Amino acid sequence: MTVANDISLPDRVQSANKTSTFPAKSVLLGFLTSAIVVFCVFPFLLVLAISFGRKVDGAAWVWDFTLENYQRFFVGVLWPQEVTFLYLQQLYYSFYFAVIASLLAVVTALPFTLALTRLSRRAQAIWLVFILSSLSLSEVFIVMGWDILLSNNSGLPKLFKETGLTAWLKEVGWFQTLRDWGLANPRNVKFKTSDFATILTMSYLVWPYAVILLYPALSRLDPSLGEAARTMGASRWTVTRTVTLPSIRLPLMGTTLLLFVFLLGTYVSITVFAAPNKHTTAVAIYANIRGANLNAPFGATQAIILLISASVCLYLGHLLNRRAEGR
Amino acid sequence: MHGLELKGVSKSFGNTRAVEPTDLKFAKGELTALLGPSGCGKTTLLRMIAGLEDPSVGSILLEGQNITALPAHKRKFGMVFQNFALFPHYSVRENVAYSLTIGGVDKRTALDEANNLLETVQLGGFGDRRIGELSGGQRQRVAIARALAQEPEVFLLDEPMSALDAKLREEMQVELRLLQQKLGITTIVVTHDQREAMTMADQIVVMSNGRVEQIAKPQVIYHQPANAFVADFIGKANFFDGVCKDGGVLVGENFLQTASNFRTESPVRIAIRPERAFIDFDPGANRVAAKVMFVRDLGPMREYHLQSDIGPIIVEHAAGETNPELRNGDATTVRLPPDALQVFPRYEAA
Numbered sequence: 001m002t003v004a005n006d007i008s009l010p011d012r013v014q015s016a017n018k019t020s021t022f023p024a025k026s027v028l029l030g031f032l033t034s035a036i037v038v039f040c041v042f043p044f045l046l047v048l049a050i051s052f053g054r055k056v057d058g059a060a061w062v063w064d065f066t067l068e069n070y071q072r073f074f075v076g077v078l079w080p081q082e083v084t085f086l087y088l089q090q091l092y093y094s095f096y097f098a099v100i101a102s103l104l105a106v107v108t109a110l111p112f113t114l115a116l117t118r119l120s121r122r123a124q125a126i127w128l129v130f131i132l133s134s135l136s137l138s139e140v141f142i143v144m145g146w147d148i149l150l151s152n153n154s155g156l157p158k159l160f161k162e163t164g165l166t167a168w169l170k171e172v173g174w175f176q177t178l179r180d181w182g183l184a185n186p187r188n189v190k191f192k193t194s195d196f197a198t199i200l201t202m203s204y205l206v207w208p209y210a211v212i213l214l215y216p217a218l219s220r221l222d223p224s225l226g227e228a229a230r231t232m233g234a235s236r237w238t239v240t241r242t243v244t245l246p247s248i249r250l251p252l253m254g255t256t257l258l259l260f261v262f263l264l265g266t267y268v269s270i271t272v273f274a275a276p277n278k279h280t281t282a283v284a285i286y287a288n289i290r291g292a293n294l295n296a297p298f299g300a301t302q303a304i305i306l307l308i309s310a311s312v313c314l315y316l317g318h319l320l321n322r323r324a325e326g327r
Numbered sequence: 328m329h330g331l332e333l334k335g336v337s338k339s340f341g342n343t344r345a346v347e348p349t350d351l352k353f354a355k356g357e358l359t360a361l362l363g364p365s366g367c368g369k370t371t372l373l374r375m376i377a378g379l380e381d382p383s384v385g386s387i388l389l390e391g392q393n394i395t396a397l398p399a400h401k402r403k404f405g406m407v408f409q410n411f412a413l414f415p416h417y418s419v420r421e422n423v424a425y426s427l428t429i430g431g432v433d434k435r436t437a438l439d440e441a442n443n444l445l446e447t448v449q450l451g452g453f454g455d456r457r458i459g460e461l462s463g464g465q466r467q468r469v470a471i472a473r474a475l476a477q478e479p480e481v482f483l484l485d486e487p488m489s490a491l492d493a494k495l496r497e498e499m500q501v502e503l504r505l506l507q508q509k510l511g512i513t514t515i516v517v518t519h520d521q522r523e524a525m526t527m528a529d530q531i532v533v534m535s536n537g538r539v540e541q542i543a544k545p546q547v548i549y550h551q552p553a554n555a556f557v558a559d560f561i562g563k564a565n566f567f568d569g570v571c572k573d574g575g576v577l578v579g580e581n582f583l584q585t586a587s588n589f590r591t592e593s594p595v596r597i598a599i600r601p602e603r604a605f606i607d608f609d610p611g612a613n614r615v616a617a618k619v620m621f622v623r624d625l626g627p628m629r630e631y632h633l634q635s636d637i638g639p640i641i642v643e644h645a646a647g648e649t650n651p652e653l654r655n656g657d658a659t660t661v662r663l664p665p666d667a668l669q670v671f672p673r674y675e676a677a
Contacts, residue, residue, distance in 0.1 A: 222410070222412065224408045224409075224410060224412040225412050225414060227377075227379050227399070227406075227408070227412065228406065228408055228412035228413075228414075228473075229414075229425070229429075230378075230379070230398075230399040230400045231377055231378075231379070231399050231400070231402075231403070231404060231405065231406040231474075231483075232400075232403065232405075232425055232426035232429070232473070232474075232476075232477055233400050233401075233403045233426055233429060233430055233477060234400055234429050235400050238400075238429050242425075242429060243414060246414075246416040247414075247415070247416060249416070
């Protein structure tokens with residue numbers, strides 16, 4: 001009797017399955033690992049390596065291990081003769097626009113999504129399909145639309161002037177306030193370039209994401225929690241503050257952080273709507289790598305610092321959430 | 328003086344009438360049970376009382392004051408929800424203290440008061456726990472303590488026992504009743520469990536299809552049901568359809584003497600409770616031949632399922648009584664005492 005004959009039928013089937021699935025699984029796992037390494041880890045390592053490279057005047061750059069780029073980012077190119085914070089300022093504006101725009105998107109998407117979850121299933125489905133379809137629009141397309149809408153000659157400013165709204169604003173004295181905020185010139189309102197237009201467009205860009213990310217948590221929110229609070233004397237605002245928001249704290253924080261990280265890399269909206277002195281690190285990275293500067297090592301350094309900053313923010317958010325949960 | 332009064336209150340959702348125009352009075356300090364099958368409108372009625380739904384028509388009065396337009400947070404009626412609706416992000420103590428803290432009471436005082444209430448519902452020492460760490464019965468006690476923290480004038484409970492197992496439910500029914508009697512709060516309990524209503528209530532309101540079928544004390548509801556629906560919904564009953572004739576009712580070929588006052592030839596439905604029918608050899612009116620189909624021994628009582636000339640009959644004999652020694656297939660006679668037969672008008676489908 002051979003060894004093979006000693007194996008019972010189910011054992012043989014199992015061993016056959018093992019031999020047929022084991023290599024396939026291993027190949028698939030190996031392929032996926034390689035893909036992640038090649039397409040995600042390797043480019044990151046490459047950027048990290050380039051960030052220590054050196055720009056050659058009048059030429060491209062060479063591999064090196066210098067901390068000059070990092071030094072330049074924090075104290076400027078003229079150090080030690082002079083300290084400038086241009087690149088830190090760009091990083092500050094990256095955070096400034098991303099924080100405000102992500103908060104604005106979440107704050108406006110929250111009541112909308114809450115109202116959406118209270119509609120009929122059919123109405124919810126129609127709204128969700130509409131919102132999902134709006135995600136197919138590219139940033140360039142959206143910014144172009146807002147560019148036309150806010151342009152001085154054909155958009156809202158023209159509408160303000162033609163309808164007499166500008167004259168009315170001047171009459172009631174609010175026009176000067178708009179001028180103080182940089183949203184008007186002596187003749188008419190103007191939205192380009194302004195922080196207002198930049199933040200509005202950036203919020204608009206991520207608003208559908210905010211709705212999609214908040215929807216699952218809000219649709220699972222038990223309406224009886226709010227009703228119970230109301231029977232105990234809580235007004236609608238108190239219910240929101242003490243019941244609704246704490247119940248969705250985690251998804252709310254997660255959504256805000258995700259949108260914030262996404263907006264840190266916004267490029268088109270910033271170049272079109274933000275004043276040049278308020279351009280962000282993302283714009284500077286492009287200028288260094290592909291634009292006029294052609295300083296890939298410094299662009300890579302800015303990219304690495306932006307990435308580290310975003311990671312620190314995510315970690316701080318995580319700590320904050322842990323602390324709130326502990327309380 | 329009535330504590331709470333509903334005057335012609337009704338509720339419609341689109342073309343669907345959830346609650347027909349209803350007049351109800353809830354005596355101060357009494358416990359009333361709104362009893363009925365699922366979808367009969369009892370929870371909608373409770374939500375209108377709580378201010379969570381606006382009545383389509385009618386008014387709600389508390390101590391003579393019209394509170395119909397008063398929003399829920401200004402009525403401050405304590406309410407226990409079917410799923411308890413405890414706040415998972417607060418501890419047990421913070422849940423109980425919620426109404427006090429949002430009402431402006433100093434936090435330390437509110438938490439002390441919450442501790443006292445937790446003692447009242449026998450949960451002293453559970454204050455620091457999270458809601459997820461409690462059993463169903465403990466959650467219900469927390470929900471009760473939380474609703475009572477604001478010292479409500481009216482205490483509302485929406486199917487408070489439905490999430491509990493049978494044994495715990497029985498215990499909590501007694502506990503809740505004792506607590507309500509101790510505090511003397513006007514209480515309204517929604518339930519579909521007639522046993523729960525009978526155990527706890529001073530007054531039962533039986534509802535069906537958005538309509539109030541009967542309002543009475545538990546014993547009256549059981550022994551003098553207003554109609555066939557109430558007789559069927561509360562406890563067990565045997566039903567026979569017949570026609571009034573010569574001061575009695577003709578059921579098939581059998582004439583049964585009853586105390587009914589219906590006109591001759593009126594179609595009627597007769598009901599008799601299983602414990603009011605007898606398998607015995609006493610002479611008397613309304614004896615019906617029957618055959619034993621099934622005998623069920625339930626411990627405290629024995630149930631005989633019989634097939635008679637007028638239809639199936641269930642007879643209950645309490646343990647300790649002289650029970651007839653009958654087996655499946657035995658022939659016997661059932662006595663239906665005339666004073667135990669309840670006669671209701673029968674409405675034939677058109």
